[in-house]
Amino acid sequence: MPMDVGRVQKEIRDIERDRASGVTIEVQGNSLQKMIGCLKGPSDTPFEGGTFYVNIELDDQYPFVPPKMRFITKVWHPNISSANGAICLDILKDQWSPALTLKTALLSLQALLSSPQPDDPQDAVVARQYLGSLPEYRQTAKQWTDTYAHTQQVVGLEAKVQQIVEMGFEREQAVVALRAAAGDENQAMEILLGA
Amino acid sequence: MGEGGDDDWFEDYDTDMSNASGGASDPGSPHQEHSDGGDSASSSGDDADDGYQERAAAEGSTDQRKRLYTVIDRANLRRMQDEALTQVQSILGCSSTTARALLIFFSWDAETVLGTLAERGQEEVYKRAGLLSQAEEVPQACGDAGAAAGSSDEVTCGVCMCEGPRQEATTMECGHTFCNTCWREHLRISISEGLSRRLKCMAAGCGVVCEEPKVKKLLKDNPPLVAKYEQTLLESYVDDNKRVRWCPSVPHCGNAIRSKELHCEVDCTCGQAFCFACCGVQHSPATCEMQSEWQKCVKDGSETSSWLNANTKPCPKCSKPVEKNGGCNLVLCRCGQAFCWLCGQGTGRQHTWTNIEGHSCGAYKEEAEARADEAQRSLKRYLHYLTRYEANLMASRLEPALRQECESRVDTQMQSVVTSMSDFTWLNEALDQLFLARKCMTYSYIFAYYMFGQTMFKEDFTPETNAINQALFEDKQGQLEMEVERLSHLLESPWPLSHQMMERRMAVINLAANIDVRLRKLYEVIECDIVPQVASRGVGIAPYKGKHAEAAGDSAQEIYRQAAAGEPGPSNSSLLSSDVVDLTAADSDDDRPGARAKGKGRAEAANTGRSKRKAGS
Ligand SMILES: [Zn+2]
Ligand SMILES: [Zn+2]
Ligand SMILES: [Zn+2]
Ligand SMILES: [Zn+2]
Ligand SMILES: [Zn+2]
Numbered sequence A: 001m002p003m004d005v006g007r008v009q010k011e012i013r014d015i016e017r018d019r020a021s022g023v024t025i026e027v028q029g030n031s032l033q034k035m036i037g038c039l040k041g042p043s044d045t046p047f048e049g050g051t052f053y054v055n056i057e058l059d060d061q062y063p064f065v066p067p068k069m070r071f072i073t074k075v076w077h078p079n080i081s082s083a084n085g086a087i088c089l090d091i092l093k094d095q096w097s098p099a100l101t102l103k104t105a106l107l108s109l110q111a112l113l114s115s116p117q118p119d120d121p122q123d124a125v126v127a128r129q130y131l132g133s134l135p136e137y138r139q140t141a142k143q144w145t146d147t148y149a150h151t152q153q154v155v156g157l158e159a160k161v162q163q164i165v166e167m168g169f170e171r172e173q174a175v176v177a178l179r180a181a182a183g184d185e186n187q188a189m190e191i192l193l194g195a
Numbered sequence B: 001m002g003e004g005g006d007d008d009w010f011e012d013y014d015t016d017m018s019n020a021s022g023g024a025s026d027p028g029s030p031h032q033e034h035s036d037g038g039d040s041a042s043s044s045g046d047d048a049d050d051g052y053q054e055r056a057a058a059e060g061s062t063d064q065r066k067r068l069y070t071v072i073d074r075a076n077l078r079r080m081q082d083e084a085l086t087q088v089q090s091i092l093g094c095s096s097t098t099a100r101a102l103l104i105f106f107s108w109d110a111e112t113v114l115g116t117l118a119e120r121g122q123e124e125v126y127k128r129a130g131l132l133s134q135a136e137e138v139p140q141a142c143g144d145a146g147a148a149a150g151s152s153d154e155v156t157c158g159v160c161m162c163e164g165p166r167q168e169a170t171t172m173e174c175g176h177t178f179c180n181t182c183w184r185e186h187l188r189i190s191i192s193e194g195l196s197r198r199l200k201c202m203a204a205g206c207g208v209v210c211e212e213p214k215v216k217k218l219l220k221d222n223p224p225l226v227a228k229y230e231q232t233l234l235e236s237y238v239d240d241n242k243r244v245r246w247c248p249s250v251p252h253c254g255n256a257i258r259s260k261e262l263h264c265e266v267d268c269t270c271g272q273a274f275c276f277a278c279c280g281v282q283h284s285p286a287t288c289e290m291q292s293e294w295q296k297c298v299k300d301g302s303e304t305s306s307w308l309n310a311n312t313k314p315c316p317k318c319s320k321p322v323e324k325n326g327g328c329n330l331v332l333c334r335c336g337q338a339f340c341w342l343c344g345q346g347t348g349r350q351h352t353w354t355n356i357e358g359h360s361c362g363a364y365k366e367e368a369e370a371r372a373d374e375a376q377r378s379l380k381r382y383l384h385y386l387t388r389y390e391a392n393l394m395a396s397r398l399e400p401a402l403r404q405e406c407e408s409r410v411d412t413q414m415q416s417v418v419t420s421m422s423d424f425t426w427l428n429e430a431l432d433q434l435f436l437a438r439k440c441m442t443y444s445y446i447f448a449y450y451m452f453g454q455t456m457f458k459e460d461f462t463p464e465t466n467a468i469n470q471a472l473f474e475d476k477q478g479q480l481e482m483e484v485e486r487l488s489h490l491l492e493s494p495w496p497l498s499h500q501m502m503e504r505r506m507a508v509i510n511l512a513a514n515i516d517v518r519l520r521k522l523y524e525v526i527e528c529d530i531v532p533q534v535a536s537r538g539v540g541i542a543p544y545k546g547k548h549a550e551a552a553g554d555s556a557q558e559i560y561r562q563a564a565a566g567e568p569g570p571s572n573s574s575l576l577s578s579d580v581v582d583l584t585a586a587d588s589d590d591d592r593p594g595a596r597a598k599g600k601g602r603a604e605a606a607n608t609g610r611s612k613r614k615a616g617s
């Protein structure tokens, strides 16, 4: 059975309607299988003020199997790999339920940013720091947020958007990809090409 | 709790298995293909199908033997599983889905299910097993999962997010409703991914196991999937059960074995004989560890590499192994390099018996020699055990040939005009006993090799205790070996004339009985004297399984008893009434040749036994 396109479209419409939720989603290409999610760093955390992009891939069997999610934006967090953005979260694995949605999954990621679970770490180095020296962890996380998650500070964004549009991509896509790649046009191209 | 317990129904079942194959003592059968009694009960499956419980109840008490394991075929697999389910269901008053989830969670151990429930309380246990506690309230239908209650005819499915008629949606025990299309897809994917044992509700955070009747109803248009679902549920009785294992036969016979003990030798009805603990060949009295070590050793010749170590050294120039074949310590490689045997260093060729010119390694000499001696000693020891192990293994391989030979002799005997005997059960029992003994002997050498080798059990014994243990063991082993060689010889030698068959029969029965006694004594030494000394190691040895020997032993004793009571002869013995004996032929003859033949046979057997022992030691 191919993917339930109707449900995914409904999910996307629902996210668009509910601007207050703080999460957005951007479809890549036209198959509805690749998208980029976006969530705001929760306040009163080292991630406050940051914008975090998440790569999303949907299997043919979605929603009966969980979506594949990975942070594109670099994050300093015990449950997120500082190297590749892989996420350790139960609902993205065996605790997934078909009644959960992309929105609930993105909101869960947001919740994960607020409340790390260092007992089940994805990144052992970060987890050790979190358990050993909380202030130090907060400082590093904040530094990473400032460095990688503040896309407003991207300089010369427009020129780069233009560059990508000339290569045959939609303007909208180019903007999202560049933001997600923190202004790095090569990484943005990789995202767009689905690498 | 013990009364209604797991073991009771198991034993009932068990007894049935041996009854079903009661033909072992059936006087009507001339000889049996499957003489290993209860375990080869090929008909047990069919027999057990009709009212086996009643029969077990009626006849159970007559069979005193307690079998350690039960062979479960497909039909009985379902029955045993259903019984476990019914037991838990009736005690807890729950659904079969609940009972199954609990039993799977507790490895099909009904007692643990009930015990843990009593200890930890229903709520905790149910939750961990993915069940809805009866005390727990039906959780709120989560978010957009649709109105669970209410009389609306339309429901919104929280998975496809579509509205649909209520009759095309299904509500699980937990109160969560989704449309049938989504349920089907969820079940299909979960079952294909091998999650049949715990098909969870689709609602987020629910985790309650879907009820079996509803699952089957939803999937009624997909019989292969239902079959797969049911198969997995059925097989879970084996796969998730610590006390049950699949028979390792290839291709698989479909049977499972349920054993009371981990260390137990199993003979499946399909003919596969295996060790329950390691699923390899039967190897009692050696432990699984000894057996696997030994097989590694025999296979890669790692012990023979210590022979190389003891007898050769690599040349320091070309690294080829060079054998020392003279008295002095200067060895010469084919490549022309001379080197010192003691330290392996290249030297010149000038030397005396005690000295190599320009070379001195006296400091290492003692150590190096001691090492070489040690290696040689341990190699000799290994070869000692290997020789005996292999001799017995070879003899065991003759089993089919000897059985065939005996069968054809029986056929000839049966066709002869002066038939004096029609029941040859004793012969089959003796053959069983002989080859059981051969097998035990074979593996007793592995046992001895490791138990007394001061390596595997180095910490456990002082050299003194070790020597005592070994002497005790070897005494019993030697006595057993002697009897085995006797019986082996007697069974291989041609049959006497028809009228002397009764004596031959008795000799065979006696020897078989003796072997049984010797085997028991050997196991007694192992189990009662030696193993308790290493109890902390958890040494697991499958018990002796001489069951037929028991019968042979009984009848032999009976014969002795009657002989002592001055009864005229075996032909009048009530015990032998099952044998049709031609008295006229036997009685009219002088009994001396028979006696001579018997005496000669014994002497010969004894001689063979001795000479073989001599040759072997
Ligand atoms: Zn649905
Ligand atoms: Zn539920
Ligand atoms: Zn089998
Ligand atoms: Zn074993
Ligand atoms: Zn050489």
Ligand SMILES: [Zn+2]
Binding pocket: B326, B328, B329, B330, B351, B352
């Ligand atoms: Zn010499």
Ligand SMILES: [Zn+2]
Binding pocket: B340, B341, B342, B343, B344, B345, B359, B360, B361
């Ligand atoms: Zn030397």
